[in-house]
Amino acid sequence: MAIDIQWLQRVIERRKKEAGETGVRLHPPAMINEVLEFLRVRELKKGVFVDMTVGTGGHTLEILKANPKVEVIGIDRDAVSLEVAAERLADFADRVTLIWGDMRDTQRLLQQVGIDHVDGCLIDPGPSLWQIDSRRGFSFLDDAPLDMRMDQSSQVTAQTLLQTLSVGELERLFVHAGERRSDARRIAQAIVKERSRSGGIPTAKALAELVMQVKGVRGGRIHPATRVFLALRMAVNEEIDALKGGIMEGAKVLKRGGRLVVLTYQSLEDKTVKETFAALTHPPNKGESRPLIRVLTKDPIRPSLQERQQNPRARSCKLRAAERVK
Numbered sequence: 001m002a003i004d005i006q007w008l009q010r011v012i013e014r015r016k017k018e019a020g021e022t023g024v025r026l027h028p029p030a031m032i033n034e035v036l037e038f039l040r041v042r043e044l045k046k047g048v049f050v051d052m053t054v055g056t057g058g059h060t061l062e063i064l065k066a067n068p069k070v071e072v073i074g075i076d077r078d079a080v081s082l083e084v085a086a087e088r089l090a091d092f093a094d095r096v097t098l099i100w101g102d103m104r105d106t107q108r109l110l111q112q113v114g115i116d117h118v119d120g121c122l123i124d125p126g127p128s129l130w131q132i133d134s135r136r137g138f139s140f141l142d143d144a145p146l147d148m149r150m151d152q153s154s155q156v157t158a159q160t161l162l163q164t165l166s167v168g169e170l171e172r173l174f175v176h177a178g179e180r181r182s183d184a185r186r187i188a189q190a191i192v193k194e195r196s197r198s199g200g201i202p203t204a205k206a207l208a209e210l211v212m213q214v215k216g217v218r219g220g221r222i223h224p225a226t227r228v229f230l231a232l233r234m235a236v237n238e239e240i241d242a243l244k245g246g247i248m249e250g251a252k253v254l255k256r257g258g259r260l261v262v263l264t265y266q267s268l269e270d271k272t273v274k275e276t277f278a279a280l281t282h283p284p285n286k287g288e289s290r291p292l293i294r295v296l297t298k299d300p301i302r303p304s305l306q307e308r309q310q311n312p313r314a315r316s317c318k319l320r321a322a323e324r325v326k
C-alpha cells in the first residue's frame with residue numbers, strides 16, 4: 001500500500017508547529033469544564049483531589065486555578081512527565097504534591113503523604129501527547145525503537161513482545177484490540193517472519209511499514225497499523241488492568257459524597273469503566289443493602305461540538321462519573 005506523502009507532510013508540519021522549539025507538545029486536557037463540574041471543584045470551601053494520572057499536569061492546573069482553597073495530589077507512573085508537571089505547576093507548589101507510582105496503589109501512596117480520604121478522583125489514562133512526542137515508539141511516524149513504556153523503569157517493552165511472542169499470542173493480542181482475526185493472523189505471521197529474517201523490527205516506523213505491506217490489511221478511515229500499535233501499547237502498560245484497578249482504588253479513597261471522574265478514548269477502556277462501575281454498584285456482601293457508589297452518568301458524556309472542533313484529539317473522549325454513597 002502506498003503512503004500518502006502529502007498527508008504525512010501535513011501531519012509532520014502540524015506537529016512541528018504545535019511543538020515549537022522544544023519539539024515536544026504539552027497534552028491539552030480534555031473536557032475541562034465537565035471535569036470541574038462533576039468533581040464540584042468550584043463549590044468546595046476546601047478539599048483534596050487526587051489526579052491519578054496527572055501526566056504533564058493539564059487537568060491539575062485547571063483544578064488549582066478554579067479554586068484557591070483546594071489541594072491536588074498528582075500521581076503518575078512516568079517519572080519524567082512528573083518533572084514537566086512540577087515545573088508547570090511551580091506557581092501552585094504549596095497546594096500540589098506529585099507522587100511517582102501506579103494508580104493501582106493509590107490508597108497506599110496517599111497514606112504515605114498522610115491522606116486517608118479525598119473529595120474527588122480523576123483518571124485520564126492512555127499516553128499523553130507529551131509521551132507520544134518523547135520518541136518512545138508510540139506513533140507510527142516515529143523513527144525510534146519500539147519502547148511504548150509509560151513507566152521507563154518497567155521491564156517489558158513493545159520490542160520485547162514482538163521478539164518473544166508466538167504467532168498465536170500476537171494474533172490474540174491484536175484481536176483483543178479490535179483487529180479482524182484474519183488480518184491479525186497475517187500481521188502476526190509477517191512479524192515472526194521478519195524477526196527470523198532480519199533479527200527484529202527496529203523502529204515504530206518500520207513496524208507501521210511492515211503492517212502496511214501485509215496483503216489485504218486495510219485501516220479504512222484509520223491508519224492500517226492503528227490497532228496493532230494500540231494492542232502493543234495496552235499490553236506493555238497493562239492498561240485495562242490498571243484502569244480497572246485504578247477505579248477500584250479511587251472508589252476506596254473517596255469520602256462519602258466524593259466523586260470519581262474517568263475519561264476514556266477508546267471502546268475497550270469505556271467498556272472497562274462501565275463494567276467496573278457496575279461491579280461497584282452491587283453490594284459487596286450478601287445481606288448488605290447499600291452499594292459503594294452511585295453512577296452519575298447513565299450514558300457517557302461527550303465533548304461539546306466546539307471542543308471537538310478545536311481539539312480533534314478530544315473527539316473520541318467519553319466521560320463517566322460516580323459518587324461514593326457510603
Ligand SMILES: C[S@@+](CC[C@H](N)C(=O)[O-])C[C@H]1O[C@@H](n2cnc3c(N)ncnc32)[C@H](O)[C@@H]1O
Nearest residue numbers: 029053055057058059076077102103128150242
Ligand atoms: C492522557 S495523560 C494525562 C493527561 C493529564 N490529565 C493532563 O491534562 O495533562 C495519561 C497519563 O496517565 C499516566 N498513566 C497511565 N497509566 C497509569 C497508571 N496505571 N498509574 C499512574 N499513571 C498512569 C501516563 O503515564 C500519562 O502520563
